[in-house]
Amino acid sequence: MTLQPFVPQPLTPDALLELRSVSKTYASGSLEVAAVRGVDLVVHQGDYVAIMGPSGSGKSTLMHIIGCLDVPTSGSYWLAGVDVAGMGESDLAVVRNQRIGFVFQQFNLLATMSAWRNVELPLIYAGVPRAERRRRAVEALTRVGLADRVDHRPGELSGGQQQRVSVARALVTEPDLILADEPTGNLDSTSTADVLELFAELNAQGRTIVLITHEHDVAEAARRMVVMRDGRLDEPMGARR
């Protein structure tokens, strides 16, 4: 009888994403920083999860792993049943393009391009023809309430509007997952409310959202909350609503 090498399988077959014992260690010089330590997390289709925690607790690092922008030092990560932990740069780029929509704290819009040109960017890399890109970009902008700002450049828009453009960019590819890292960190309270309302709407339409924040008020908007401390994840009792 031969011994089969142990290949971990996802425990929860219907999970959109499942992390098991995921760790990330940064080596800067002789110093080793364990930013994420043995995180287990399961997120189902249609979930709206807030990851809360103080600054420096490893939230962004975890998000980079979930978003396939980085690979874990150890542990397993399945996205829609596919093991992405061992993937190369090019394959990860394709996964990001097809399955994930990002919303960043800094918006990360290209200043020289109009709103719709920013929104069409992921569609270019998906190989969508030009005419269809324009149609879908305008549609996404309409969904976030910016139908009249299609040809405006980021500089001509308010912070809240810019963040709505980046939400439109995140959902234009119809991804499985929307990942937002401190999306309201640079916004005033009115704009924050706008963006959170938008997320609630998208979630109500069945879209899965993982939102990272250090503000309790913002985390309250989610249906489920997990807390991160020193690289470890902790789900408070009764956090699921």
Next chain:
Amino acid sequence: MTWLETLRTAYDALRTRRLRSALTMLGILIGIAAVMLTVGLGQGAQKQVTDQINKLGSNLLIVTPGSSTSASGVRGGRGSATTLTMDDAAMLADPGVAPDIARVAPVSGGSLSLVAGTTTWTSNVVATTPDWLAVRARTVSLGRFFTADELASESPVVVLGTTTVTQLLGGAAAVGQTITIGGQNVTVIGVLNTEGSTTGGDQDDLVIMPQSTYAARLSTSANPRSVSTIYIEAKDSTSLSAAYQEATNALLSAHGVTLTSQDFTVSSQQALVDTATSTTRILTVLLSSIAAISLLVGGIGVMNIMLVSVTERIREIGLRKALGATPRIILRQFLVEASLLGLVGGLAGLGLGMLGGVILPRVVNFPVAISPVAAAAGLGVSLIIGITAGVYPASRAARLAPIEALRSE
């Protein structure tokens, strides 16, 4: 992502940095224009020389006194010796001696003063035989050329070039006029066709007369039968080298000399063309290498600006990667940007070069020959420079880790 999309993205990126892109292209533009113009000048000079030599007439060999100092046909002491005579010419014209020679035209003469009424003009007197007209591929536009009978009878007749006619006789009808050369009265019986200037001087300021007339009445030479040049026309271009051999051998035995003590030189048009070509080629290579250095500097400019661009756009590269751009797509985008800089710069350089090729000859009265091959090569080179300069910056952009790029402020 299709190539068309890549091209569009690259074009957008260059357009948003208009001034910088234009200045970068300027480097390539100047380099390509400079190379094209220097090569064009060199080729123009060569073409001019070749054309002038070809004007001498086809299948032509030229025998001059004095020995050749090198195989390239550079002659030493031209005209100083008087070793060639009318007898040499008569011998070479004999088909029994040289079957591949069709015609022979011995030429003597010099600069002499002409008088018509109160007008005086100094012109170049060519004393020769009736075959001169055919050998030098000239025609008579008015009147006629002199005949073998007139040569035999030392007739006082002349045929003039158009410049000579204008200077000496003004608008008056030339044929039938009597003019005075060196105190001798001669009758104008014809006017040559207009030929234009060559390196040999104005080919229309000429007085052609029978060699016998010149020898009897005007020559100051100790030996009136001596000639300064013998023009030989071979039967056709394939018999040119046979004619060359026959002429050389006949003259060697007639003069009783060997190849090493040779007192004459037989040169062909090809030899003259070769000499002229090697001279202009050295000049062209020298000038072109200076121009090529400016092209190299232009290429370094492209590389420099692409490196700056990658550093400046780290966040953009990170974002594009986060949104799904693979390293390969990023590599392509920056390569295409650099190539576009090179190609557009090259195209503009091509335009400037061609414009210079039209303007320069009018300003400096010197021909510039810009060939389509040189233009295509210039464009190819500018594209290659763009790509080469883009490889390193593009691979740096492609290797950037998406998170590092996104995080940088």
